[in-house]
Amino acid sequence: MSSRFVIWLLCAGAVFVAWSPHARHNESAASTTNDHRSDTVAKKEVPPSAALTAITQVSVGSAVRVSLRVTNLADHAVEIDFPSGKTHDVAILDSTGHEVWRWSDGRMFTQAVRNTLLGANESVTYEETWNPRGLTGDFTAVARLESNNHPLQQRSDFKLP
Numbered sequence: 001m002s003s004r005f006v007i008w009l010l011c012a013g014a015v016f017v018a019w020s021p022h023a024r025h026n027e028s029a030a031s032t033t034n035d036h037r038s039d040t041v042a043k044k045e046v047p048p049s050a051a052l053t054a055i056t057q058v059s060v061g062s063a064v065r066v067s068l069r070v071t072n073l074a075d076h077a078v079e080i081d082f083p084s085g086k087t088h089d090v091a092i093l094d095s096t097g098h099e100v101w102r103w104s105d106g107r108m109f110t111q112a113v114r115n116t117l118l119g120a121n122e123s124v125t126y127e128e129t130w131n132p133r134g135l136t137g138d139f140t141a142v143a144r145l146e147s148n149n150h151p152l153q154q155r156s157d158f159k160l161p
Contacts, residue, residue, distance in 0.1 A: 051078045052118070056143040056154035064160070066090045067127040068143035070152065072118040079117055081148040085110035088126040088145055095138040103128045136160045 051074045059065040068088055072078045086109040092101040118124060126143070138159050145152040 052150045054152040056156040058158040064130045066141045069125045071123040082114040090128045091142045093140045
């Protein structure tokens with residue numbers, strides 16, 4: 001029975017050392033060094049704000065279609081980093097700025113980091129549909145690219161008769 005206790009104690013000590021603040025500090029220092037190197041390389045490329053552009057279009061019919069077209073203006077491919085499976089979002093605001101609909105509400109997204117490569121002068125379009133259910137008046141569609149390194153947001157006003 002005492003040998004089992006000694007083995008358990010050794011295992012607990014190994015786990016403690018592996019998860020101690022000292023072990024984490026070393027890992028953090030290594031990642032900071034790598035981040036510094038990648039920042040140096042990124043400064044030589046097209047600034048993120050200049051690499052991608054976005055246009056939002058709204059089509060009103062029996063339903064409202066909102067599209068977000070993202071275009072790579074650079075002469076080389078651009079990597080777009082997403083913190084989850086959610087690549088974009090669309091919200092509809094009424095004339096007072098109150099949110100009446102959001103595409104992502106009630107949806108679940110993977111919690112995996114994703115990277116998408118958008119080639120030189122290529123575009124990608126995200127499109128969502130909203131059913132206004134009898135609402136009328138002035139509205140604003142807010143479409144957003146949910147990227148860590150190239151967050152973009154566009155607004156487009158429209159009227160429901």
